[in-house]
Amino acid sequence: MSVNKTEQYAAKKLDSEQLAENIKRHLQQSLGVDQEEAGPAEYWEALSLVVRELGLDLIRKTRHKERDEKARRVYYLSLEFLVGRLLGNNLHNLGIYHQAEEAMANLGVNLTDVLEHETDPALGNGGLGRLAACFMDSLTTLDLPAFGYGINYRFGLFKQGFAGGKQTESPDAWREESCPWGIERPKRKQRIKLYGRVTERAGKAAWEDTQEILGMPWDVPVTGYGTDTVNTLRLWESRAAEGFDLSSFDEGRYHESRSGEIQAENVSQVLYPNDNHPAGKELRLIQQYFFVACSIADLIARYKRENGDNLDGFAEKVAIQLNDTHPAIAVPELMRILMDEEDIVFTKALSICREVFAYTNHTLLPEALEKWPQNLITKVLPRHMQIIHMINYHFLHTEVEAQWPGDNNMKRRLSIIEEPERPGGQQMVRMAYLSVVGSHKVNGVAALHSSLVKSSLFPEFNEMWPDKLVNVTNGVTPRRWVDYCNPELASLIDETIGKDGEADWRKDLTRLDAINAYADDPAFQKKFAAIKRNNKVRFAAVVKELCNVEISPDAIFDVQIKRLHEYKRQQLNLLHIMALYRRLLENPDLDVPQRVFIFGAKAAPGYKVAKTIIHAINRVAERVNNDRRIKDKLKVVFLPNYRVSLAEKIIPAADVSEQISTAGFEASGTGNMKFALNGALTVGTLDGANVEIAEEVGDDNIFIFGLTVEEVAELRHRGYNPEDVYNSNAELKAVIDWLASGDLCPEEPDAFRPLVDSLLGGDYFLTLVDYQAYSDAHDKIVETWKKPELWWKTAITNSASMGKFSSDRSITDYAKTIWNMA
Ligand code: CR6
Numbered sequence: 001m002s003v004n005k006t007e008q009y010a011a012k013k014l015d016s017e018q019l020a021e022n023i024k025r026h027l028q029q030s031l032g033v034d035q036e037e038a039g040p041a042e043y044w045e046a047l048s049l050v051v052r053e054l055g056l057d058l059i060r061k062t063r064h065k066e067r068d069e070k071a072r073r074v075y076y077l078s079l080e081f082l083v084g085r086l087l088g089n090n091l092h093n094l095g096i097y098h099q100a101e102e103a104m105a106n107l108g109v110n111l112t113d114v115l116e117h118e119t120d121p122a123l124g125n126g127g128l129g130r131l132a133a134c135f136m137d138s139l140t141t142l143d144l145p146a147f148g149y150g151i152n153y154r155f156g157l158f159k160q161g162f163a164g165g166k167q168t169e170s171p172d173a174w175r176e177e178s179c180p181w182g183i184e185r186p187k188r189k190q191r192i193k194l195y196g197r198v199t200e201r202a203g204k205a206a207w208e209d210t211q212e213i214l215g216m217p218w219d220v221p222v223t224g225y226g227t228d229t230v231n232t233l234r235l236w237e238s239r240a241a242e243g244f245d246l247s248s249f250d251e252g253r254y255h256e257s258r259s260g261e262i263q264a265e266n267v268s269q270v271l272y273p274n275d276n277h278p279a280g281k282e283l284r285l286i287q288q289y290f291f292v293a294c295s296i297a298d299l300i301a302r303y304k305r306e307n308g309d310n311l312d313g314f315a316e317k318v319a320i321q322l323n324d325t326h327p328a329i330a331v332p333e334l335m336r337i338l339m340d341e342e343d344i345v346f347t348k349a350l351s352i353c354r355e356v357f358a359y360t361n362h363t364l365l366p367e368a369l370e371k372w373p374q375n376l377i378t379k380v381l382p383r384h385m386q387i388i389h390m391i392n393y394h395f396l397h398t399e400v401e402a403q404w405p406g407d408n409n410m411k412r413r414l415s416i417i418e419e420p421e422r423p424g425g426q427q428m429v430r431m432a433y434l435s436v437v438g439s440h441k442v443n444g445v446a447a448l449h450s451s452l453v454k455s456s457l458f459p460e461f462n463e464m465w466p467d468k469l470v471n472v473t474n475g476v477t478p479r480r481w482v483d484y485c486n487p488e489l490a491s492l493i494d495e496t497i498g499k500d501g502e503a504d505w506r507k508d509l510t511r512l513d514a515i516n517a518y519a520d521d522p523a524f525q526k527k528f529a530a531i532k533r534n535n536k537v538r539f540a541a542v543v544k545e546l547c548n549v550e551i552s553p554d555a556i557f558d559v560q561i562k563r564l565h566e567y568k569r570q571q572l573n574l575l576h577i578m579a580l581y582r583r584l585l586e587n588p589d590l591d592v593p594q595r596v597f598i599f600g601a602k603a604a605p606g607y608k609v610a611k612t613i614i615h616a617i618n619r620v621a622e623r624v625n626n627d628r629r630i631k632d633k634l635k636v637v638f639l640p641n642y643r644v645s646l647a648e649k650i651i652p653a654a655d656v657s658e659q660i661s662t663a664g665f666e667a668s669g670t671g672n673m674k675f676a677l678n679g680a681l682t683v684g685t686l687d688g689a690n691v692e693i694a695e696e697v698g699d700d701n702i703f704i705f706g707l708t709v710e711e712v713a714e715l716r717h718r719g720y721n722p723e724d725v726y727n728s729n730a731e732l733k734a735v736i737d738w739l740a741s742g743d744l745c746p747e748e749p750d751a752f753r754p755l756v757d758s759l760l761g762g763d764y765f766l767t768l769v770d771y772q773a774y775s776d777a778h779d780k781i782v783e784t785w786k787k788p789e790l791w792w793k794t795a796i797t798n799s800a801s802m803g804k805f806s807s808d809r810s811i812t813d814y815a816k817t818i819w820n821m822a
Contacts (some may be wrong), residue, residue, distance in 0.1 A: 013053075016102035021104060022050040028305050034684055035107070043089040043109050044087065044117040045443040047100060051090050055221030058230035066145045067306055072316065073145040074819050075299055077292065077330060078132040078323035080271070081233060082124030083152045083220070084414055084480070084644030086181055088115045092484050093137075093223040117175050120643045121181075122156030123235075125275040126563040127670050128362050129444075130644065134322055134807040136671075137477040140224030140231045141507065142811055144821060149295035151287060152218045152235035155270040160602050160641045165618030165745075169605050171270075182218040182235065188301075189695045190215040192293040194286060198383045207383045213264040213292035213299070214239040225479045225506055236294045238267035241340055258455070272327070272665040274604045276368045283294030285329075285372060292330045300337065311342055315355035319819040322359040322439070325370045325431035331357060332387040340383070346390060350438075358818045359435035359442050360472075361453055362667050365567070371428040374417060388429060392416040394436050403464050436461050443472045444670035446689040448709070472669040472814055474691055475807035478509050481674045486652040488531040489678065489799075496524065510803030515796065517729050525792040532655070532679060532795070539653035542646075543598075547637045549625055555594035555783055556634070559680070560658035561650055564601035564610040565667035571613050571755060572767045573597065573658055576775055577636055578620055578735040584630040593785050596635040600642030600650065612754045614638070619744040647671075652678050653794075656781060659684035660774065663763045664709040666690075673805040681784070682776050685770070687804070696801045701794045705777035706770040715769065722763035725771070736760070766773055 014022075026046035038046070060426055066073070071455045091097040124130060130149065139146035158169040196210030215236040218362040224230045224763050241264065250736055267290050272279045273423075303317055322328060338349035363369070396411045404410045412419065418428040425632060435459060437444050443448030450471030454462045462469050483490045483506055493505060497641050504506050505511040518524035536553035543551050551557075561572050579599050599617055603610035607805045621636035641648060657675030659666075661684055666688035676682055676693055684690040685701040694702045707715065740756045742749025758766055815822040 001010065001694075007491070013097055014099060017291045019047075019050065019096065019099050020106055022053075023047055023107065025049060028611040040109060040114045042106070043104065043115045044114045045178055045180055047104070048087050048115065048118075051087065052092070052180055052183075052221065054094060055090065055223060056174075058228050059219075061234060062229050062231065068796035070306060070317070070737060072819070072821050073147065073299075074319040074321060074815075074821065075295065076132065076135060076139070076146065076321050076323065077295060077327040078129070078148065079288065079291065079326040080129030080323075081136070081148060081235070082126075082129035082134045082644060083116070083121055083133045083136075083233070084130075084648070085120055086117040086409060088221075089480055089484050090223045093141075093225045093479060093564055095226065099368050104254060105705075111134060119179075119646075120156075121174055121272060122172055123150065123153055123178070123275065124641055125157060125271070127603045127668070128275075128324060131474055131670060131807075134229065134477040134480070135476065136222045136233055137479060138807040138811040140222050140229050140477070141227060141477075142481070142808060142815075143224070143227055143229045144811070144815060146231050146768070147299070149223070149231040149291065149298075150233070150235050151268050151271075151291045152237040153268055153271045154237075155565075157271055157602065157643075158377075158605065161409045161613075162614075162618055162638070165622065166615045167603055167611050169273075174685070185217045185219055185234075185322070188217045188234075188298060189216075190236075190294040190297045192290060192297070194289070196382065198386060198755065205383060205386070207336075207526060208342070212241040213290065214241045214429030215290060217294070217298070218647070225483075226504070233296070234295070236268065236291050238290055238333050240264040240595045250286040273602075274606075276363055276365055276565060276567075277604060277607070278368065278370045278765050280372075280377060282380065286378060287625055288326055289333070289381060289384075291328050292333055295327075296330060296333050297336065311338070311344070311352075312365050315352050318356050319821065320357050321814070321818070322357060322435055323358060324362050325435050328359070328370070328431040328435045328438075328542050329383055329384060329709040331434055332381075332384040332391070335387045335391070336383055337343050339387075342625050346394070347416075350394065353438050354440050355758055356747050357435075357439040359439045361432065361442060361444055361449075361457070364449070364452055364457055364667065365665065370431040371418065372431065374427040374429055375679065377429055385429075388416060388434060390621050391434070391437060400466065410460065420504075420662050429492065432457075440468065440790055441470055442468055443470045443814075443818065444476045444667065445472065446692060447473060448686075448691045449667040449688060452664065452709070468670065470817055472810055472817070474670050474673070475566070475805045475810035476670050476673050476677070476688060478506055478677070480648070481651070482677055486531075486678055487533065489536060489652065492527055493533060507808070509806035509808065510804050515800035516745075519652065519793045519796040519800065522789075525579060525789065525796065528679065528796055528799075529788070529792050532653070534651040539649055542649055543637055543639070546639055549621075549637050551596045551635050551637065552594055555596045556655045556781070557596050557598060557653055559598045559600075559650060559654040559675070560660075561598070561639075561647060562669075562671055563615060564603040564607070564615075566609055566758065566765045567662050569660050569662060569765060569767055569770075570599065570601060570617065572660055572774055573599075574617050574620065575732065575735050575767070577634070578679055578738060578776060579625070579629065579731050579775065580626050581627075582731070582734060583628075583633055586755065588629055588631060590633070590724070592633060592782060594633050596637065598650065598654075599636075599638040600646060601638075601641060604640075609754050609758050612704040616739065616744070616755060632712055642744035647674070651675055651680075654678065654680040655785075656680060657684075660706070660770075661685060661687045662767075662770075663687045663707055663712050665765070673802060675796040677805065679799045679800040681781065681791075681798060683781060683795055693802075695803055697798050699800075701797045703777040703780055705773040709767060712766065715766070720763070720766075720769070722760055722768050725763075727765060729768075729772060731775075732768060736756050 023046045026049040090098050101111045136148050156172040156174045159172050161168040193210035199206050219233045222233050334353050335349050338344040400411050416433045424764040444453040454469045540551050618638050622633050624636050651674050657680040659672040663685050669688045685706040686708050739752050745751040
């Protein structure tokens with residue numbers, strides 16, 4: 001289905017000379033600099049402009065083709081797209097990386113240096129946002145008609161620094177550096193309403209006395225691998241509407257009018273820095289509605305341009321995926337347009353919505369499930385609140401009533417509106433319920449997670465609609481997460497199993513399975529190990545530069561990179577490191593391999609315990625790294641400002657991947673897949689996608705430890721006292737006491753109190769319970785490391801067995817089971 005098979009890889013036709021000419025042209029004509037004046041930053045911008053030109057050309061062709069084919073399109077609505085750096089990835093996807101390398105060399109510059117000049121667009125918090133970016137890559141690679149819709153935040157996720165080991169935050173004004181990727185499309189701007197009130201005019205609801213803001217689209221071309229299809233990521237930026245609050249000019253209230261303008265521009269200012277935890281702020285609700293309303297209006301306009309004004313065929317042409325509940329307000333928004341603007345009756349409007357929408361659930365954490373006060377929605381979106389009530393009434397009194405006649409208790413439990421538990425409390429709108437009721441499919445993101453969504457989160461919905469809840473296991477794009485970040489491994493795979501046409505594992509990751517035949521092969525092991533070592537040498541230089549710590553490439557690189565959250569249990573890793581250090585102090589000649597523990601993690605600025613954990617790890621690192629007694633057998637590094645571009649350097653260099661969440665808490669995880677794909681061995685719990693990774697690699701090739709979901713439930717049921725574990729495990733007790741003693745932070749002896757209290761006062765995440773099993777799993781890792789043939793066999797088996805975890809497979813699953821597009 002690609003744009004034009006005869007013209008395939010249009011970009012590939014550009015040779016290095018043409019590229020160099022284009023680069024020079026942009027240096028002079030777009031940037032106004034001479035070649036002699038240009039540094040890597042200018043070369044980066046000029047080459048990016050060349051690639052953007054290519055992208056825009058192909059976007060136009062893709063659009064024409066889609067218009068002709070009139071196929072169903074999928075719209076991926078997400079408040080986060082963590083795309084990472086784009087230049088290198090686009091060059092790879094378009095098949096012109098080597099030409100670009102040559103072109104730059106001929107101009108006397110090094111492409112790798114140039115690529116380092118790109119600031120990461122950090123328009124996401126973590127896994128959910130990065131997943132959206134991998135999905136855009138796969139949608140395009142698979143030639144599916146797709147649009148991504150999101151927000152063009154002026155400030156991405158904060159930049160992290162450390163002061164005395166504590167996290168500091170500063171704004172990430174990522175676009176200020178210049179960002180050549182996006183282009184504004186003023187022709188497609190939208191005007192949306194907020195606040196006001198609802199009146200009735202001629203029997204119809206009218207939303208009046210509103211404030212209005214503009215949404216300006218900013219289009220980023222999304223390239224795919226080995227195709228001329230280029231899709232669009234359309235990110236909205238808020239602007240004050242022209243004529244905004246004009247009446248206040250007349251009344252001489254100029255200042256008020258200006259303040260209105262600033263408010264409008266505030267909407268797309270900043271990404272909320274919470275992962276798995278809603279902020280609950282009015283501005284966040286406005287952000288959600290702003291991008292949803294712009295996107296729905298935009299996609300309806302596109303439908304009408306292509307199919308005419310009648311919306312009868314709308315659901316056949318449009319699929320909308322809600323990435324978590326963040327865009328859930330899209331359900332009442334589409335209902336509003338269908339009913340109030342298109343004169344479609346309620347029941348028909350609801351059935352259109354249910355054909356169009358599908359919702360992805362990414363978490364079971366109760367505190368992460370979004371709820372908005374009914375009063376707040378009534379204030380900001382009065383018509384939407386009415387429509388939510390209408391949907392709820394129909395749902396409870398027709399559908400729930402039919403399933404459980406006369407059961408008022410059930411109606412209360414399933415109501416989209418949650419009644420306050422205490423008198424005087426607020427009514428809350430459960431956005432997850434609204435999403436389930438408004439969609440035809442709801443998916444979890446890994447097999448275990450999806451089964452828990454059915455059995456614990458939405459059991460009644462599953463009983464009512466047995467086909468609605470499904471699983472689509474997450475995946476990652478092998479283009480960025482092997483081909484681009486680990487080019488030596490990519491070449492070794494090419495050499496071994498071929499790369500042309502059908503054989504190209506970049507397009508069909510299950511082809512990697514053929515590498516399994518080489519897991520035992522000493523020559524292949526040698527090459528695989530050499531690549532890992534090269535990656536470690538390069539990464540050691542990054543660590544030296546960023547942390548001023550020397551690490552040996554011969555040590556085990558043991559890595560935990562992800563958001564800082566108690567359920568992810570960086571504290572478990574920390575306690576174990578403290579214990580290893582104590583073991584070495586007791587016996588400095590202990591026969592153990594050198595180990596480096598590597599962390600990267602941002603904590604939400606308001607998450608106290610998470611910040612305490614960062615502080616504690618940094619303090620332990622300082623102590624361990626400067627203690628000559630342990631003879632460099634142990635090092636700990638915490639890389640500041642973890643982000644996509646750092647992940648690209650860390651993952652290819654990792655030996656051990658830490659995936660140690662409390663069972664039942666990590667919906668999927670996607671880092672786990674990237675590490676295994678690059679030949680790291682996983683130490684992990686039976687949680688999220690770890691379960692499926694274990695199935696693929698086999699139990700002998702992964703270090704599974706700790707309580708299972710069932711055992712966690714049993715333990716909670718029986719009742720658990722962390723003091724019992726603390727008192728019965730001498731090593732664990734010693735390290736917790738050390739943490740509590742103030743020794744690691746003499747100037748603030750109580751600094752780690754919040755962590756110690758959370759461990760001993762309840763230990764909700766069962767860190768202490770899993771401690772011994774974790775420590776034993778690490779002993780097994782060391783045993784394996786001591787047998788290099790076994791180690792490399794295991795590592796190769798991991799890489800070779802990751803075929804399932806390509807985001808191409810995830811997207812194919814969505815297309816088949818949810819979007820009806822394949
Ligand atoms: N925090 C899950 O916690 C999952 C991603 C993508 C998360 C994580 O396990 O891999 O989504 N959930 O599905 C949310 O953001 C709510 C995440 O990234």
